[in-house]
Amino acid sequence: MMSADFLYGIEVVLNGLMAGVLYALVALGFVLIFKASGIFNYAQGVMALFAALTLVGIMEGQVPFAHMINAIFGTEVHHFGWHVPAFAAIIMTLGVMVLFAWAVQQFIFKHLVGQEPIILFMATIGLAYFLEGVGDLMWGSNIKTLDVGLPQGGSRWIEDMTASLGDDSFYGFFIDKLDMVATVVAAILVLSLIAFAQYSKQGRAMRAVADDHQAALSVGISLNFIWVLVWSLAGLVALVAGIMWGAKSGVQFSLSLIALKALPVLMLGGFTSIPGAIVGGLIIGVGEKLFEYTIGGMMGGATENWFAYVLALIFLVFRPQGLFGEKIIERV
Amino acid sequence: MKDHVDGYVTEDGRQIGDVMMDMRGITLRFGGVEAIKNISFDIREGEIRAIIGPNGAGKSSMLNVISGFYNPQDGEVWFHGEKRPPMKPFQVARQGIARTFQNIALFEGMSVLDNVMCGRLTQMNTGLLSQAIWKGKAEREEVENRELVEKIIDFLEIQAIRKTPVGRLPYGLKKRVELARALAAEPKLLLLDEPMAGMNVEEKEDMSRFILDVNDEFGTTIALIEHDMGVVMDISDRVVVMDYGRKIGDGTPHEVRNNQEVIDAYLGVAHD
Numbered sequence: 065m066m067s068a069d070f071l072y073g074i075e076v077v078l079n080g081l082m083a084g085v086l087y088a089l090v091a092l093g094f095v096l097i098f099k100a101s102g103i104f105n106y107a108q109g110v111m112a113l114f115a116a117l118t119l120v121g122i123m124e125g126q127v128p129f130a131h132m133i134n135a136i137f138g139t140e141v142h143h144f145g146w147h148v149p150a151f152a153a154i155i156m157t158l159g160v161m162v163l164f165a166w167a168v169q170q171f172i173f174k175h176l177v178g179q180e181p182i183i184l185f186m187a188t189i190g191l192a193y194f195l196e197g198v199g200d201l202m203w204g205s206n207i208k209t210l211d212v213g214l215p216q217g218g219s220r221w222i223e224d225m226t227a228s229l230g231d232d233s234f235y236g237f238f239i240d241k242l243d244m245v246a247t248v249v250a251a252i253l254v255l256s257l258i259a260f261a262q263y264s265k266q267g268r269a270m271r272a273v274a275d276d277h278q279a280a281l282s283v284g285i286s287l288n289f290i291w292v293l294v295w296s297l298a299g300l301v302a303l304v305a306g307i308m309w310g311a312k313s314g315v316q317f318s319l320s321l322i323a324l325k326a327l328p329v330l331m332l333g334g335f336t337s338i339p340g341a342i343v344g345g346l347i348i349g350v351g352e353k354l355f356e357y358t359i360g361g362m363m364g365g366a367t368e369n370w371f372a373y374v375l376a377l378i379f380l381v382f383r384p385q386g387l388f389g390e391k392i393i394e395r396v
Numbered sequence: 397m398k399d400h401v402d403g404y405v406t407e408d409g410r411q412i413g414d415v416m417m418d419m420r421g422i423t424l425r426f427g428g429v430e431a432i433k434n435i436s437f438d439i440r441e442g443e444i445r446a447i448i449g450p451n452g453a454g455k456s457s458m459l460n461v462i463s464g465f466y467n468p469q470d471g472e473v474w475f476h477g478e479k480r481p482p483m484k485p486f487q488v489a490r491q492g493i494a495r496t497f498q499n500i501a502l503f504e505g506m507s508v509l510d511n512v513m514c515g516r517l518t519q520m521n522t523g524l525l526s527q528a529i530w531k532g533k534a535e536r537e538e539v540e541n542r543e544l545v546e547k548i549i550d551f552l553e554i555q556a557i558r559k560t561p562v563g564r565l566p567y568g569l570k571k572r573v574e575l576a577r578a579l580a581a582e583p584k585l586l587l588l589d590e591p592m593a594g595m596n597v598e599e600k601e602d603m604s605r606f607i608l609d610v611n612d613e614f615g616t617t618i619a620l621i622e623h624d625m626g627v628v629m630d631i632s633d634r635v636v637v638m639d640y641g642r643k644i645g646d647g648t649p650h651e652v653r654n655n656q657e658v659i660d661a662y663l664g665v666a667h668d
Contacts, residue, residue, distance in 0.1 A: 263538075265520050265534070265538075268513060268517070269514070269517055271503070271505075271506065272503050272506075272514050272517075274505075275503035275504060275505050276501050276502065276503055276504070278465075278497065279497075279501035279502060279503060279514075280486075280514075281484070281485040281486050281489070282463070282485060282489060282494070282497070282501065282578075283514050283515050283517050283518065283577065284486045284487075284489035284490045284581070285486055286484070286486045
């Protein structure tokens, strides 16, 4: 029989791990693009929002740009009157994200090759606001619920299985079913991304571009193609993150702010490391939940809002390249 | 010496083929600076063609024009009897022209094997989807390519470092890995930008032997830039000499060695 406090502590860690997986997922989108093109993509969070909006819109048969169409032509169209099954809608949304990736490369970054990182960064800020506006214009700005059939609520099974660990006051671990699904999906996504990068022809080309542009060109790799590919993969990651967070707390503007949660994760894990993004996400997820549980009460609560940033700041001082980032050595 | 029916016979009696690459009146400018001034020369099938000249003569620029890293303002590039439109470097690579770089451009974070496999990318045709799903076809392709890559690794005697990350290798071995990567593409034309720069005598001998063997065994046409005159005269069939962006000599090593303008350029006679 374990003490209730200890068991609650474990529950906090478990929930932290699962929150961490979602942070890692968002951070992964950043890492993919940054590694291959040196662009810090500020728009990653808005991409998640946009993907979720598009998914809801397609599923519910919304007419895109309905407001604009109605305003111009004096019509009253809002819905096509059909519903698209979740799976088909997800595939279609993925198609939209690939199209978006192509457009981003074709109309923006193709023209900015060789520019300073700060200029590329500014371009992604512009892109973020543009995409946010397009999302509003296409699908409307009201809060939407996203229901792709993922289970909701706590898992009774886990509660029943674990209740016997503590005394009568302990009812078993409360684990959100959606969090569990998200963890499994994120794990599968991460493993397949790593396998793709490691063993496929395009994955090898992707790593080659991340390593040396000139050498990549000399072995016949089209940088443009690879950049469209990584933006598409980032779009895929954004879609998965958008589905998970959207199912959890509704599809609304605040969803794009999860990108801000990814920043401390990146500082911890390093901007160029996929394992770093995962481990960083888990550390932040567990760290902030555990901190809130143990010390938070004494500090008036709501420490989750700032804990991750302070942790990242401490890391920046002692290990600026992050846990797994490449060490920057400058020869003089 | 020239015989239009039978191609071309070199000094040491080697028969080389028809014109493969024909540079016609190439002029390359950077802003107001003319790096290459109206230069024409050709590269014949199966030969080792050297481009030599003092520092800043425009040799590397010429190699960059051939490999598509620079597009000349004037002049035409003819490859296999066809005029080549302005191209990106990756498109030139896909036409069967592989190259190495003066300052070595390898994928430092990858293993030697992975680097050489990257050289095979132009030869692998499986599409994105079947790669992602990892169907039998993609797998078979990977295995076939691995075999050829292992052959090249054996050929260049770098088996012992197959799994080593390239970033950890010494300079001489890096040069050899870069050559292996270029060879993996089974190029029709191989461009080498100072393959022996910074090497000691022994390493230079090894590299010379590899270059000759590649030319001999695979029949690969090679164009190279080199500073070491002894090496150039030893291994090349024909030599182009550049100075201040102009061509001042073109011919067999023997002809070039006795060319007064070439002697002046190398001994530093004042330009008028």
